[in-house]
Amino acid sequence: MTELFGVPAPALFGQLLLGLINGAFYAILSLGLAVIFGLLNIINFTHGAQYMMGAFTAWMLLNWAGLGYWWALLLAPLLVGITGILIERLLLARLAGLDHLYGLLLTFGLALVIQGIFRNEFGSTGLPYAIPPELRGGQNLGFMFLPNYRAWVVVVSLAVCLATWLVIEKTRLGSYLRAATENPTLVQAMGIDVPKMVTLTYGFGVALAAFAGVLAAPIYQVSPLMGADLIIVVFAVVVIGGMGSILGSIVTGFGLGVIEGLTKVFWPQASSTVIFVIMAIVLLLRPAGLFGRAS
Amino acid sequence: MSAPLLEVEDLHAWYGEAHVLHGMRFAVREGEVVTLLGRNGAGKTTTLKAILGIVPRRTGSIRFRGRELVGLPPHRIARLGIAWCPEERGILASLTVLENLLLPPVVADGGLSLEAIFELFPNLRERLSSQGTKLSGGEQQMLAIARILRTGARLLLLDEPTEGLAPVIVQQIGRTIRRLKEAGFTILLVEQNFRFAARIADRHYIVEHGRVVDEIAAAEIGPGQERLVAYLAV
Numbered sequence A: 001m002t003e004l005f006g007v008p009a010p011a012l013f014g015q016l017l018l019g020l021i022n023g024a025f026y027a028i029l030s031l032g033l034a035v036i037f038g039l040l041n042i043i044n045f046t047h048g049a050q051y052m053m054g055a056f057t058a059w060m061l062l063n064w065a066g067l068g069y070w071w072a073l074l075l076a077p078l079l080v081g082i083t084g085i086l087i088e089r090l091l092l093a094r095l096a097g098l099d100h101l102y103g104l105l106l107t108f109g110l111a112l113v114i115q116g117i118f119r120n121e122f123g124s125t126g127l128p129y130a131i132p133p134e135l136r137g138g139q140n141l142g143f144m145f146l147p148n149y150r151a152w153v154v155v156v157s158l159a160v161c162l163a164t165w166l167v168i169e170k171t172r173l174g175s176y177l178r179a180a181t182e183n184p185t186l187v188q189a190m191g192i193d194v195p196k197m198v199t200l201t202y203g204f205g206v207a208l209a210a211f212a213g214v215l216a217a218p219i220y221q222v223s224p225l226m227g228a229d230l231i232i233v234v235f236a237v238v239v240i241g242g243m244g245s246i247l248g249s250i251v252t253g254f255g256l257g258v259i260e261g262l263t264k265v266f267w268p269q270a271s272s273t274v275i276f277v278i279m280a281i282v283l284l285l286r287p288a289g290l291f292g293r294a295s
Numbered sequence B: 001m002s003a004p005l006l007e008v009e010d011l012h013a014w015y016g017e018a019h020v021l022h023g024m025r026f027a028v029r030e031g032e033v034v035t036l037l038g039r040n041g042a043g044k045t046t047t048l049k050a051i052l053g054i055v056p057r058r059t060g061s062i063r064f065r066g067r068e069l070v071g072l073p074p075h076r077i078a079r080l081g082i083a084w085c086p087e088e089r090g091i092l093a094s095l096t097v098l099e100n101l102l103l104p105p106v107v108a109d110g111g112l113s114l115e116a117i118f119e120l121f122p123n124l125r126e127r128l129s130s131q132g133t134k135l136s137g138g139e140q141q142m143l144a145i146a147r148i149l150r151t152g153a154r155l156l157l158l159d160e161p162t163e164g165l166a167p168v169i170v171q172q173i174g175r176t177i178r179r180l181k182e183a184g185f186t187i188l189l190v191e192q193n194f195r196f197a198a199r200i201a202d203r204h205y206i207v208e209h210g211r212v213v214d215e216i217a218a219a220e221i222g223p224g225q226e227r228l229v230a231y232l233a234v
């Protein structure tokens, strides 16, 4: 069997793929957090619960309405995004101008409430969600076996991240968003309805989380706490990338997923802590994060 | 005489507990250049912000083309055709010069084309892909004025456009304001530099402690000048 750095090639590439998959979820989730933090100045601790809601919405659509994966990919972000819009209008909007801490407490409390409701309804054991028929099976690449669904997750996540980045960096809508992130009062005095933009941006960030949840449903089990563990790592990713940096969250998300995967190969004991170690080092050397602008 | 385009009456404004405007009262007619002159902290900037609806609290009456602005949200006020060039210029660092220029939405027909804007401010043409805040102070001021000319707004609120700029640039801004007046724009200009203001404005309102305390027409600027100097002297 071929070996690379003393490790069997299939094991190495297998972990690399796993790292890319995890990285894809880190990237989409931290991207949503970055967009929300940029404009709302709120650290959205509900994000993990909203990711979980995306997976559960896919499960409910399938089991209660007979709508499969592809419908879920479209409808779950929309439906969960609408709950996000309601949360922003009814709750977050009232926190405008208050200390960060209020937003943090509110979104953290909401996450607990939402997770509690789902645990009450569905129990804490995971529910299975099948891979859609079109994406079953895989490719033998010679050096490794590549499951189609995993390849799809990496590609579609990358596409969504890049599309979001392009919209924010290269379009007129994106220039409104960047401008309002920097100086909301000025942008509103130019005739742009900033409060509406804030609401829609929160809805969009939440929809991204739900989208990741649908992608995750066939890989992990659908369970009420699936987002709770993940989101802790995602916050570390956000800190490393630089709070609010769009490109930073994408690159850091994928990069850290890969680093984590490689650590599993070469030093398995450290794989669950490597991201936090990197976070500590980055905080020491570059407190604003790798891509953050020091303010 | 035509009805005023902008009519401010008994305008009060607060930042939290601080009561900053105490019954401002003035009017600007269509096509006029009118200044608010006064010392630092008199409430000139706050007056512009109150017109735009971006102070925390305001009472009184601000009518634009007969329409009451107090109570409207800021984005609706801008859409009526009022544009603002803030004292700190408000050039955005996360946007290029071109993006800064294209940022304010067009609110009415009749705004200047990009070509016309580059004719007024030739420097900007060369710098379109630079980051907005990489421009010199003078260029940033020109960009801040240029971007509101595109929108079709006919009332321009300019807050100390000459502050901290070199004399040649001050002259260029003076020429620009005169050309804008010829083109029919109405301008409410906040200034501390009364020599600059005296050359381009039709009338001056003197602001002290959040009130208009005097009005001086350009025609009486000879004898009025001493009064002006007295007001502005520290």
Ligand SMILES: Nc1ncnc2c1ncn2[C@@H]1O[C@H](COP(=O)(O)OP(=O)(O)O)[C@@H](O)[C@H]1O
Binding pocket: B015, B018, B020, B038, B039, B040, B041, B042, B043, B044, B045, B046, B047
């Ligand atoms: N954001 C603010 N919060 C509290 N007080 C303010 C704020 N902005 C201005 N002020 C106060 O309001 C008064 C008027 O300020 P301003 O309108 O900026 O004066 P001017 O433009 O004439 O120099 C000053 O006393 C100033 O300290």
Ligand SMILES: [Mg+2]
Binding pocket: B044, B045, B046, B087
């Ligand atoms: Mg001022």
